[in-house]
Every structure is written in structure tokens, then in C-alpha cells.
Amino acid sequence: MKKPHSLPQRTAIVIAIIVIASSALSISAIAQKDPNTDSTAAVARASAAPAAPPATSNVTAPQGQVGPQAMVTMAPHIAAEKIAGATSSDPVVRGEYLARMGDCVACHTVPGGKPFAGGLAMATPIGTIYSSNITPDQKAGIGSYSFEDFDLAVRHGEAKGKGSLYPAMPYPSYARVSDQDMQDMYAYFMKKVEPVASTPPENGISWPLSMRWPLGIWRTLFAPSPSKVQVKAGTVAPMADPKVRGAYLVEGLGHCGSCHTPRSFTMAEKALTGDDAQYLSGGDAIDGWIAKNLRGGDVDGLARWSEADIVALLKTGRSNHSAVFGGMSDVVAHSTQYLSDGDLNAIAVYLKALPASSSNNTKQTFAAHPNTANALRKGDTSQVGAALYLDNCAACHRSDGQGYAQVFPALAGNTAALTADPNNLIAIILQGHQVPATVTRPSTFTMPAFGWRLNDQQVAEVSSFVRNGWGNQAASVTAQQVSKVRKALPADTSKPKP
Numbered sequence: 008m009k010k011p012h013s014l015p016q017r018t019a020i021v022i023a024i025i026v027i028a029s030s031a032l033s034i035s036a037i038a039q040k041d042p043n044t045d046s047t048a049a050v051a052r053a054s055a056a057p058a059a060p061p062a063t064s065n066v067t068a069p070q071g072q073v074g075p076q077a078m079v080t081m082a083p084h085i086a087a088e089k090i091a092g093a094t095s096s097d098p099v100v101r102g103e104y105l106a107r108m109g110d111c112v113a114c115h116t117v118p119g120g121k122p123f124a125g126g127l128a129m130a131t132p133i134g135t136i137y138s139s140n141i142t143p144d145q146k147a148g149i150g151s152y153s154f155e156d157f158d159l160a161v162r163h164g165e166a167k168g169k170g171s172l173y174p175a176m177p178y179p180s181y182a183r184v185s186d187q188d189m190q191d192m193y194a195y196f197m198k199k200v201e202p203v204a205s206t207p208p209e210n211g212i213s214w215p216l217s218m219r220w221p222l223g224i225w226r227t228l229f230a231p232s233p234s235k236v237q238v239k240a241g242t243v244a245p246m247a248d249p250k251v252r253g254a255y256l257v258e259g260l261g262h263c264g265s266c267h268t269p270r271s272f273t274m275a276e277k278a279l280t281g282d283d284a285q286y287l288s289g290g291d292a293i294d295g296w297i298a299k300n301l302r303g304g305d306v307d308g309l310a311r312w313s314e315a316d317i318v319a320l321l322k323t324g325r326s327n328h329s330a331v332f333g334g335m336s337d338v339v340a341h342s343t344q345y346l347s348d349g350d351l352n353a354i355a356v357y358l359k360a361l362p363a364s365s366s367n368n369t370k371q372t373f374a375a376h377p378n379t380a381n382a383l384r385k386g387d388t389s390q391v392g393a394a395l396y397l398d399n400c401a402a403c404h405r406s407d408g409q410g411y412a413q414v415f416p417a418l419a420g421n422t423a424a425l426t427a428d429p430n431n432l433i434a435i436i437l438q439g440h441q442v443p444a445t446v447t448r449p450s451t452f453t454m455p456a457f458g459w460r461l462n463d464q465q466v467a468e469v470s471s472f473v474r475n476g477w478g479n480q481a482a483s484v485t486a487q488q489v490s491k492v493r494k495a496l497p498a499d500t501s502k503p504k505p
Contacts, residue, residue, distance in 0.1 A: 091347070092104025093350060098195075099199050101188075105188050109192075111141065115139065123203070125138045125139045134213060137208050143196060144202040160178075161178065161192075165226075172222070174226075174274070174275075177262035180262035182236050229276075245347070249352060249353040252350070253354045257358070264276050266293055270290075281360075289307065294334060298335075303361055306422065309359065311328070312359075314356060316328055318351045321354065322343065324443050327413060329416050332435060333431070336440075336441075345446075377477075379477045380477060383396075390476075392471055396473070399461070407477065408473075418476070419478060420477075436457050439456035440453070441453040466486075
């Protein structure tokens with residue numbers, strides 16, 4: 008029950024709508040200090056650097072800042088504890104683990120609110136939808152639900168007393184969940200989750216779009232019948248073949264395809280299983296971010312990632328290749344960091360077994376090249392965007408674009424920089440991002456926002472430099488592309504100041 012997202016309206020039949028990464032190492036942390044409070048040579052050099060020209064920007068700096076930003080919080084790493092939820096003899100414990108896998112709390116909890124009490128607002132082109140209360144409260148929640156009612160909502164997309172659910176609830180994926188896992192989740196929600204007598208607001212959707220009967224048509228056309236696709240618990244148990252277990256977790260409760268698979272004009276996912284090459288080949292823009300290709304492509308996929316890299320990212324939010332950003336940060340924070348090593352490994356085995364999609368450029372490969380690093384080390388900034396990179400990025404990502412593993416991601420060969428659509432790279436530069444703290448990696452690293460100081464042309468130039476440096480080969484970015492992303496950011500979306 009992952010957090011649903013706003014999706015563009017493409018057809019009347021879908022009246023509901025389905026619905027890193029960087030900052031500064033010690034040198035950059037020092038460089039951002041106020042020179043009046045630090046007299047070191049590094050600070051003197053930093054303060055002596057020429058100021059960037061005033062930028063026209065509509066992006067408000069984090070916490071209203073227009074200068075130095077807190078970028079690093081440090082805490083000792085904690086050894087991972089054994090997670091036995093998947094193999095516990097207690098159905099409530101197993102159910103809690105499965106709810107983590109489904110990321111139910113992300114959708115059904117208001118920030119700062121009681122877990123699973125619902126009320127999270129989700130903007131869609133037809134109006135605002137509020138997530139439901141799934142605590143066992145008898146009136147406001149699902150306390151009156153029998154197991155059959157619970158199953159009908161989760162796997163069939165039909166809520167008791169309400170009718171068809173909006174397909175932002177990923178029941179096309181949940182249809183695959185086994186009967187045993189459904190029973191375990193029901194036990195958890197009914198016996199351990201705290202009842203909360205809080206009724207979410209009514210959906211802000213005007214008639215006739217508020218009618219739910221068309222959703223029944225959508226379910227019939229695009230949601231698989233659980234009786235045909237659900238698996239037997241024994242075949243996908245935690246001790247099962249890792250590839251088989253991984254497929255079950257990714258295609259089922261993990262509902263990875265909801266974001267990472269492209270959608271048709273009806274907003275149905277173009278594929279629901281790995282047998283189709285479109286499955287997990289990269290999604291459409293959701294909440295301002297594009298979910299990456301998880302198949303075997305070299306440039307924008309996982310071909311250069313090992314199984315250990317995938318496990319590390321899901322468990323800690325960072326790997327030797329990259330760090331999570333956008334919606335994936337919430338997935339790691341609420342869900343995957345709590346999964347067992349066995350299940351994380353199963354997910355990695357399954358993903359690595361997926362061949363590259365024919366829709367991606369499977370012939371293009373990344374090959375590192377020293378020319379960019381050599382030029383920057385010599386002070387050669389003749390390439391467009393080079394000076395901007397040195398002034399704003401090199402302290403963390405280095406002149407060779409290699410960054411610092413699992414701290415500040417490498418930009419050389421980074422799939423976020425190489426995707427055909429530069430949306431994610433632009434968005435990170437404009438608004439910054441923080442790698443989430445996890446149980447085993449409690450330190451956080453923040454990429455400061457640059458939208459408040461760089462105008463559209465400058466962002467385009469530094470983005471193009473990154474996409475074509477150190478062996479990277481990707482199309483240059485235009486100021487028009489930056490402007491489009493900037494206007495869609497969930498910050499101050501007013502027009503740039505003159």
C-alpha cells in the first residue's frame with residue numbers, strides 16, 4: 008500500500024487516475040562555513056572566490072536559506088540485527104513484516120499522524136483523494152472487516168460499502184499475494200495496529216467524476232483476477248529459490264511496477280510481470296521524478312550493478328553506484344531497510360535476471376574517459392558548464408566525477424545522469440535532496456539546493472557538462488527543459504523574479 012502519486016489525465020475511462028545525492032565532504036562542509044567564524048586557509052580561499060551572478064529563481068532554498076546549508080549529520084553505523092519476521096511462527100509478526108514489504112504506512116499515514124489512520128491528501132487531475140483509515144477502529148477504520156472483506160479490498164480493489172477503489176491502490180500487483188500472506192496481514196492489522204477513531208476527509212472530486220462504477224470497468228479490463236495469478240505460499244516461502252521468491256516480492260507486495268513500469272493511455276501498467284520486456288523498463292514522471300529502468304541496460308539500467316550493490320541500496324539508501332532520491336527515499340525509509348537479508352538478496356537476484364528492454368538503448372555502453380578530469384585539474388574551463396561545475400559541484404563529486412563511495416555519489420557513469428530524459432538530474436540540482444537515515448546508516452548526507460542561485464541557463468549548462476563528462480554520453484540540456492521542471496517543483500511555483 009505504497010504512497011500513490013499524481014498522474015496526468017489521459018483518458019476518460021480512467022476517471023480515477025492511477026494515480027545523490029550530493030553535497031560536501033569535509034572540504035565542502037568547511038567551504039560553506041561563514042568566513043567570519045572560521046579563519047582557516049580553506050575558508051579564506053572559498054570566501055575569496057568570485058560570487059556567482061544573481062540568479063532568477065522561483066525555488067525557495069530549504070528552510071528559507073539563501074546561504075550555507077546544513078549538509079551532513081553524523082552518527083555511528085549500527086550493525087544490522089537479524090530480521091526474523093518473514094520466518095516467524097507468529098502470524099502477527101509475519102503480517103507486520105509483510106505490511107512493511109507493502110509499504111502500507113506510506114500511503115495511509117499523514118506526516119506526524121497516527122500510523123495507518125489515513126487522511127493523506129493526493130492531488131489528481133480530477134480532484135483530491137484522501138487515503139483511507141486502515142486501523143481496526145470499528146467505525147472510522149476496518150475494524151468491522153471480515154477476512155473476506157479485507158481480501159476483497161487488497162487483492163480485488165473493492166472496498167466494503169464503497170465499491171471499486173481508485174487504482175492508485177496497487178491491487179493489480181497485490182492480486183498475486185498468497186492466501187497465507189493475506190491471512191497474516193489481516194492478523195497484524197486486526198490484532199496489533201492501534202485503532203484510531205479518525206475519519207479522513209471526503210474526496211474532493213466533483214460529480215460525475217466522483218461516481219465509482221466506471222472504476223469497475225477499469226478493474227475488469229486491467230486488473231488480473233487473483234484466482235488466476237495468486238501464488239501458493241509454499242512455492243514462494245522465504246526458503247524458496249531466490250529468483251522465484253524475488254519475483255513474488257517485486258511483482259506482488261513490493262508493487263515495484265507501479266512506478267518503474269511505463270503506462271498506457273488508459274494509465275494501466277503496460278506489463279505486470281518480468282515475462283514482458285516493458286516491465287520495470289522505467290516509468291513515467293510521478294511527483295516530479297522518473298522511476299529508473301530496473302532491467303539490464305548498461306546506460307540507464309542495472310547491468311553495471313552487482314547483486315550486492317542492489318542489496319546495499321535497498322538496505323541503506325546508498326551504494327557504490329548511487330543514492331536514493333525522490334519517492335525511493337520513502338520506500339527505503341519505510342519499507343526495504345526492514346527486510347531480511349535473504350529477501351533483499353532474492354529481490355536482487357530477480358532484478359539481475361531481467362534482460363535489457365528493447366525499448367532502451369541496449370547498444371550504448373558507458374566507458375570512463377580521463378579527458379574531463381585532466382582538463383579540470385589543469386584549470387581548463389573552456390567547456391561550457393565546466394566553471395559552474397568547479398564552483399558548485401567539484402568539492403563533493405571531485406574533478407574526476409567519482410565522488411566518494413556511499414557518501415557523495417559518482418557522476419561518471421551514474422544512470423541518473425545518463426537517462427534520455429534529464430528530469431531527475433535537473434530536479435536534484437534545483438531542489439537538492441537528502442539521503443535518508445536508516446537503521447544501519449543513521450548518518451545523512453544532503454545535496455544542497457541550487458535553484459535559488461542558478462538560473463535556468465546555468466542549470467542547463469552544468470547539467471549538460473555532467474551528462475557529457477568523464478565518458479558520459481547523453482543529450483545536452485536546454486534552458487527550456489530546466490524551466491519546465493522548475494515550474495513543476497513542489498516549492499514556490501510563481502514566475503521567476505525579474
